[in-house]
Amino acid sequence: MSTPTGTPPSHRGPLRRLADFLDDRTGYRSIVHEALYERVPGGARWRYVWGSTLVFAFMTQVITGLFLWASYSASAQTAWESVHYIQHDMAGGWLLRGIHHVMAQAMVVLLALHLLQVVIDGAYRAPREVNFWLGLVLMLIVLGMALTGYLLPWDQKGYWATRVATNLAGLVPLVGPALQQLVVGGPDYGHHTLTRFFALHAGFLPATLVLMLVVHLALFRRHGLHAKQPPAGPDAMFWPDQVLKDAVAMLAVMAVVLGVILVPALRTMAAGGTVDWGHVGAELGAPADPSQPYAAARPEWYFLFLFQFLKVFEGWGATGEFVGAIVVPGVIMAVMFLMPIVGRWNLGHRFNVAFTFALLAGVGLLTGLALHEDYYALWVDRGSLADAERLFAETGGDERKIAAALGGDRARIAAMEKRLRTLEKVRNSEAFLAAVRQARIDAARASELALRPERIPPAGALELVRQDPATQGPRLFAQHCGSCHAHVDPASPDAATILAKSSAANLHGFGTAAWMTGLLDPNQVAGPAYFGNTAHADGDMVGFVQGDLQDAEAWTPADTQAVIAAMASESGLGVAAPDVVARGRELVASDERCGSCHRFRDNGTELGTACDLTGWGSREWLAGIIADPTHERFYGASNDRMPSFGKAADGGAPQLTSEQIGMLADWLRGEWYRKGGGAHR
Amino acid sequence: MHPETSPPVSPEAPRRGFLAKALALGCGGLATLAPLGAGVWAILDPLRRTSGAAAFRPVTDLAAVPADGVPRRFAVVADRVDAWTGFAAEPVGAVYLRREPGSDTVQALSATCPHAGCFVEMNATGTCFRCPCHNSAFTFDGGIVEPSPSPRPMDGLECRVAEGGAVEVKWENFYTGIAAKVARP
Ligand code: HEM
Ligand code: FES
Numbered sequence: 104m105s106t107p108t109g110t111p112p113s114h115r116g117p118l119r120r121l122a123d124f125l126d127d128r129t130g131y132r133s134i135v136h137e138a139l140y141e142r143v144p145g146g147a148r149w150r151y152v153w154g155s156t157l158v159f160a161f162m163t164q165v166i167t168g169l170f171l172w173a174s175y176s177a178s179a180q181t182a183w184e185s186v187h188y189i190q191h192d193m194a195g196g197w198l199l200r201g202i203h204h205v206m207a208q209a210m211v212v213l214l215a216l217h218l219l220q221v222v223i224d225g226a227y228r229a230p231r232e233v234n235f236w237l238g239l240v241l242m243l244i245v246l247g248m249a250l251t252g253y254l255l256p257w258d259q260k261g262y263w264a265t266r267v268a269t270n271l272a273g274l275v276p277l278v279g280p281a282l283q284q285l286v287v288g289g290p291d292y293g294h295h296t297l298t299r300f301f302a303l304h305a306g307f308l309p310a311t312l313v314l315m316l317v318v319h320l321a322l323f324r325r326h327g328l329h330a331k332q333p334p335a336g337p338d339a340m341f342w343p344d345q346v347l348k349d350a351v352a353m354l355a356v357m358a359v360v361l362g363v364i365l366v367p368a369l370r371t372m373a374a375g376g377t378v379d380w381g382h383v384g385a386e387l388g389a390p391a392d393p394s395q396p397y398a399a400a401r402p403e404w405y406f407l408f409l410f411q412f413l414k415v416f417e418g419w420g421a422t423g424e425f426v427g428a429i430v431v432p433g434v435i436m437a438v439m440f441l442m443p444i445v446g447r448w449n450l451g452h453r454f455n456v457a458f459t460f461a462l463l464a465g466v467g468l469l470t471g472l473a474l475h476e477d478y479y480a481l482w483v484d485r486g487s488l489a490d491a492e493r494l495f496a497e498t499g500g501d502e503r504k505i506a507a508a509l510g511g512d513r514a515r516i517a518a519m520e521k522r523l524r525t526l527e528k529v530r531n532s533e534a535f536l537a538a539v540r541q542a543r544i545d546a547a548r549a550s551e552l553a554l555r556p557e558r559i560p561p562a563g564a565l566e567l568v569r570q571d572p573a574t575q576g577p578r579l580f581a582q583h584c585g586s587c588h589a590h591v592d593p594a595s596p597d598a599a600t601i602l603a604k605s606s607a608a609n610l611h612g613f614g615t616a617a618w619m620t621g622l623l624d625p626n627q628v629a630g631p632a633y634f635g636n637t638a639h640a641d642g643d644m645v646g647f648v649q650g651d652l653q654d655a656e657a658w659t660p661a662d663t664q665a666v667i668a669a670m671a672s673e674s675g676l677g678v679a680a681p682d683v684v685a686r687g688r689e690l691v692a693s694d695e696r697c698g699s700c701h702r703f704r705d706n707g708t709e710l711g712t713a714c715d716l717t718g719w720g721s722r723e724w725l726a727g728i729i730a731d732p733t734h735e736r737f738y739g740a741s742n743d744r745m746p747s748f749g750k751a752a753d754g755g756a757p758q759l760t761s762e763q764i765g766m767l768a769d770w771l772r773g774e775w776y777r778k779g780g781g782a783h784r
Numbered sequence: 785m786h787p788e789t790s791p792p793v794s795p796e797a798p799r800r801g802f803l804a805k806a807l808a809l810g811c812g813g814l815a816t817l818a819p820l821g822a823g824v825w826a827i828l829d830p831l832r833r834t835s836g837a838a839a840f841r842p843v844t845d846l847a848a849v850p851a852d853g854v855p856r857r858f859a860v861v862a863d864r865v866d867a868w869t870g871f872a873a874e875p876v877g878a879v880y881l882r883r884e885p886g887s888d889t890v891q892a893l894s895a896t897c898p899h900a901g902c903f904v905e906m907n908a909t910g911t912c913f914r915c916p917c918h919n920s921a922f923t924f925d926g927g928i929v930e931p932s933p934s935p936r937p938m939d940g941l942e943c944r945v946a947e948g949g950a951v952e953v954k955w956e957n958f959y960t961g962i963a964a965k966v967a968r969p
Binding site (some may be wrong): 162166167170173181185192197198199206342343344346349350351353356361553558559560645677 | 796799804805807808809811812814815816818819820822823824825826827828829832863865867869870871872945
């Protein structure tokens with residue numbers, strides 16, 4: 104229609120002539136015209152924008168996804184590493200990944216809105232049934248892409264969420280186990296889980312989606328827009344009236360996505376802080392580690408309702424999971440697929456609308472419940488449950504004992520049971536929140552290690568984390584040492600409570616002058632931070648500190664200070680004037696002082712009475728005592744309960760490997776990689 | 785559909801239509817700019833990367849370089865960072881070292897062909913260098929043997945003999961295919 108016939112071809116501009124040429128050969132003008140000049144009965148409306156925003160969201164994912172692909176590497180040793188590189192090293196990588204991450208979530212919201220609009224408007228009715236079914240399939244594909252994408256960074260979060268999801272797939276009758284093994288790419292999670300999920304995420308699923316989308320849009324055009332009745336005004340054209348509304352909506356969606364990404368950073372800037380762009384946008388957890396428990400494991404928020412729904416069937420075992428994860432969702436999908444048929448009758452349509460609202464309300468409720476459970480401790484004051492806590496501690500939660508403690512008063516028992524349940528919820532929530540905090544710490548540490556100048560070893564970032572004293576030290580300590588030893592800064596407010604519960608020395612700051620000062624303090628040596636809760640509480644060392652050492656003529660305060668300086672210099676954790684250290688060493692070695700019991704360097708004292716102070720608190724010394732405290736260099740026969748972690752019980756493996764013992768020693772000594780190469784402690 | 789079915793056109797419609805079209809294109813374009821811009825920003829990242837300053841690396845001992853004027857090949861070992869992975873002491877390339885009879889001065893040539901970057905080897909009879917890709921030939925001191933597709937002689941590398949006899953080479957990569965010897969950043 105728009106070929107200008109008025110001007111002779113020779114007088115048209117070169118652009119116009121090129122356009123004419125192309126139109127002549129391709130007929131593109133009529134195609135464009137066809138695409139743009141669609142009639143919108145009753146005029147353009149905001150309620151029609153959801154479909155277009157979904158197409159836009161998908162296009163955004165395709166664009167950002169392809170650019171991410173250009174830097175992503177799908178293998179167990181490179182997935183986390185490449186995503187970390189995108190996030191922290193590449194210019195603009197944080198923004199690219201942030202948009203992909205947040206738009207994926209926006210897409211789920213838009214899907215819900217689109218579905219809601221279609222159902223409310225009854226747009227699924229004849230002749231649009233097939234298109235409605237296509238839409239449902241599109242929705243499932245998008246959810247599939249969200250699920251597969253979540254694994255790709257191969258961090259703890261994605262890894263554990265995906266393990267749960269794939270295990271649930273294994274519950275499908277007959278084909279379940281095979282299906283699971285196919286998706287996972289073998290019996291275990293690894294390289295092929297990633298390559299397969301990536302092929303699904305960036306290949307099979309989007310290709311299928313595009314095919315379906317083309318048909319979906321073609322059918323949409325064939326049927327025309329399903330107009331909301333009554334019409335708001337006269338008919339309008341798709342272009343530009345509806346397109347304008349669509350474009351404004353797209354811009355709004357993008358603004359929200361960018362807002363989610365940027366607002367935290369802008370806040371930091373407004374508060375005068377500096378923004379580390381590597382931490383803006385999508386989070387990246389610590390590298391996936393099948394050997395490391397992850398109590399913060401949750402699916403992405405839009406799948407949280409399913410997670411919560413499964414809890415409804417707790418106690419039903421595998422049947423419950425089968426019902427919760429497969430039967431019920433299957434029935435719901437079936438009802439949705441039947442909507443166009445049911446909707447032929449007016450009552451049916453009402454049922455469909457009610458069902459959709461009920462479904463969304465259910466999803467919202469379950470999501471709310473899940474969040475409520477997880478974050479419960481944030482709004483319940485534990486102090487208000489002090490009585491329940493005390494009773495629980497006294498009775499160990501035993502029902503009969505509780506009843507007895509409450510004098511058998513029914514009403515009080517019932518009230519207390521309620522409070523005890525609340526207490527348990529608070530405890531569970533506190534555990535979850537602590538796990539989330541720990542996950543953040545681990546993630547930040549993994550990132551710090553990955554950014555060392557030496558970068559990540561070829562074996563991957565997990566290797567770095569597994570060999571990091573700062574990460575492994577506290578874990579190993581909690582698992583192997585913490586049942587007896589405390590590790591708490593004596594100046595911290597809860598030190599007293601923690602120390603009271605410990606049955607061996609507080610190892611916080613072991614090897615430092617401060618620790619040694621406390622040991623030589625008559626008021627502390629028999630206290631809980633030192634020998635108080637051990638068999639050595641009335642041993643020779645306590646006797647010496649509280650006796651000989653208090654003889655101010657034999658031991659001047661300067662002598663004590665010199666000994667402390669000498670000992671802290673043995674560990675390498677203290678620095679003092681060389682003459683003071685030399686004087687201290689003389690005192691320690693002297694057979695009238697420490698040397699009467701302790702061997703020190705070449706003082707010749709027999710081993711067996713007390714530990715060898717040579718190299719006290721050094722890495723080697725610590726590793727030695729952890730490996731075998733019964734060695735004559737350490738406690739020998741007077742060792743009080745401490746296991747020999749490095750010694751194998753006949754034929755078996757030792758409790759700790761020498762690397763693990765080394766990491767414990769390094770951690771106790773405060774020696775681990777720090778950004779900028781900071782000094783000890 | 786057909787323009788005939790379009791709504792009745794009011795007098796101010798064309799101008800409103802133009803405004804609406806411009807706005808629609810503007811909003812849509814702006815919205816798409818974000819993912820596209822982020823993508824282009826990130827994909828240009830390699831332009832910021834350099835392989836680090838050239839440094840002397842110990843390659844071998846003087847005794848291992850035969851004093852007969854015939855070049856011998858040695859691997860250059862260096863720490864290398866490939867995007868996120870750090871490799872400690874990895875072979876990163878190769879050099880030919882030679883010295884004249886009676887001389888302690890070592891000449892170092894990069895094994896990378898200045899034509900298009902293939903690995904230059906010795907010819908079958910061991911009389912000169914020959915590149916297996918497009919047959920550039922070079923004399924033992926790196927000079928071009930005409931006719932040659934290579935625009936310049938083999939790239940010499942700075943080389944020194946440290947006390948104790950360690951031969952150290954300043955390892956660098958150069959742009960290929962041009963007459964000038966220009967180091968890559
Ligand atoms: C052709 C289209 C797509 C391609 C090529 C693509 C590609 C990728 C790539 C390479 C990654 C890994 C990088 C990373 O994790 O940061 C990724 C992650 C992800 N993708 Fe996609 N994607 C596409 C579409 C989608 C769609 C439609 C959705 C959602 C509905 C989606 C959701 C996700 C999610 C949730 C992640 C994890 C992001 C994160 O938190 O790190 N993707 N995608
Ligand atoms: S690359 Fe050596 S001759 Fe072409």
